[in-house]
Amino acid sequence: MLNKLYQKLYIIFISSMMLIITAVIGVLYINSVDNEQRVNSTFFGRLATLMIYELENPKNHPRKVIQPYESSYSIFALLTDPQGNVIYESAISFPTDRNLLLDRFSERTNTESTTVLQQTSATTQGGIITISGISHDTYWGIPATIVDKDGSLFHLYLLQQNKISFELIKKQLFFYILIWLISLLCVTTISHFLLKYAMKPTEMVLKSQKDFIASASHELKAPLAVILANNDKINGLSRELPPIRKATAVIDTELLHMSKLIKDMLFLASSDAGTRSVYKxxxxxxxxxxxxxxxxxxxxxxxxxxxxxxxxxxxxxxxxxxxxxxxxxxxxxxxxxxxxxxxxxxxxxxxxxxxxxxxxxxxxxxxxxxxxxxxxxxxxxxxxxxxxxxxxxxxxxxxxxxxxxxxxxxxxxxxxxxxxxxxxxxxxxxx
Missing domain, CATH: 3.30.565.10 (Histidine kinase-like ATPase, C-terminal domain)
Incomplete structure (x- = not known):
């Protein structure tokens, strides 16, 4: 009985602790993803600012300015004139079709007042917009209106895929699994010793009770047999005395009940001690x-x-x-x-x-x-x-x-x- 209680408490304690540890690891992972995304989105905004600054110089050809950002940071760029004619378009492909992403990009820039880009006499850079693809992929986008030093106006749309979650999983999965396994080993070991220590007094009390029951039951067998034998002798000597025969009959009945109780207690004691044998x-x-x-x-x-x-x-x-x-x-x-x-x-x-x-x-x-x-x-x-x-x-x-x-x-x-x-x-x- 105590072993079953120990096993239940052991499983409950380990499950509870590992559930808490898993939740903590999950929160740490989510925070690391959020921090990484904030850092990378800020970096993407700074790259866009540098690219726009270089495109303001009419001596710099758009291809020469944009291609280093494409190859190094996988940034997609679409540069058009005010009439919508494409001056430059990156050849980078994404899991979601580029045209669909650009359509969603345009819808967001037209609906969010903070990023509406109108014709102006100065370069204007919009804020970072998050765009969802069709395969659970997400993208960052920055719209900008560029006015170079000659007064020419261009519209620039920049896109970069947000791969932070998948990359972090690949990089940190082994690390988190290792932490979880080490935590499981520590919790298992500590739980074993703590529960054993906590249940030791109870085990000692139960053992002493079982030993007492076994000893008392065994010691009661001999006097019980003597009482039964003497009761039978009294019963035989009092054939013509009904009151005495009635009393001995009651004694005999109660002794049989007591004998059965002792037999049952001895059986349970042997079962608890593991000494009960089965002969099949x-x-x-x-x-x-x-x-x-x-x-x-x-x-x-x-x-x-x-x-x-x-x-x-x-x-x-x-x-x-x-x-x-x-x-x-x-x-x-x-x-x-x-x-x-x-x-x-x-x-x-x-x-x-x-x-x-x-x-x-x-x-x-x-x-x-x-x-x-x-x-x-x-x-x-x-x-x-x-x-x-x-x-x-x-x-x-x-x-x-x-x-x-x-x-x-x-x-x-x-x-x-x-x-x-x-x-x-x-x-x-x-x-």
């Missing part, structure tokens, strides 16, 4: 179910409860399992059904076979199990009867059935019986 052999399931029926048919008959066997028409394969464990699980189901069934309410032993598993069910038509009790019915010391009026049950039987099923690689469960009652079932894999 080839088991004939038909014979075992018939034995179960014959063992509980007299008990049911005394209480006026019909016992039905719904497995006679099925031929089961032999199971490689522990016969004693299997019989104990089914006996616990039967004892539970007999205790909670009313007179004339039938109990049914049912078995079904599939390609991969065999399922054995004990079906009763008693008061059933409430929805709030079902999740805990297989927990140790859990009793649906909160008043504890039934002192023959200590809340250990079904938990023992669950432990035994785990030894057999099977599982147990409960479902409602149609018309009222509970159906406990055991499923075992066919291997």
């Amino acid at each position: 052999t080839m088991v004939n399931l038909d014979t075992l179910l018939i034995t179960l029926y014959e063992a509980f048919e007299p008990v049911c008959s005394r209480k006026g409860i019909p016992l039905d066997a719904d497995f006679m028409d099925i031929r089961f394969p032999q199971l490689y399992t522990d016969r004693e464990c299997l019989f104990q699980i089914l006996s616990i189901f039967m004892e539970n059904a007999v205790s909670h069934s009313e007179t004339k309410a039938a109990i049914q032993i049912k078995a079904s076979l599939s390609r991969r598993a065999v399922t054995i069910s004990v079906i009763d038509h008693g008061q059933g199990i409430s929805a709030q009790d079902k999740p805990y019915i297989f927990d140790r010391f859990y009793c649906a009867d909160k008043s504890h009026t039934d002192k023959s049950h200590f809340g250990l039987g079904l938990s023992i059935a669950k432990e035994l099923a785990g030894f057999l690689s099977g599982n147990v469960g409960v479902r409602d019986t149609e018309g009222g009652g509970a159906s406990f079932f055991l499923t075992l894999p066919l291997k």
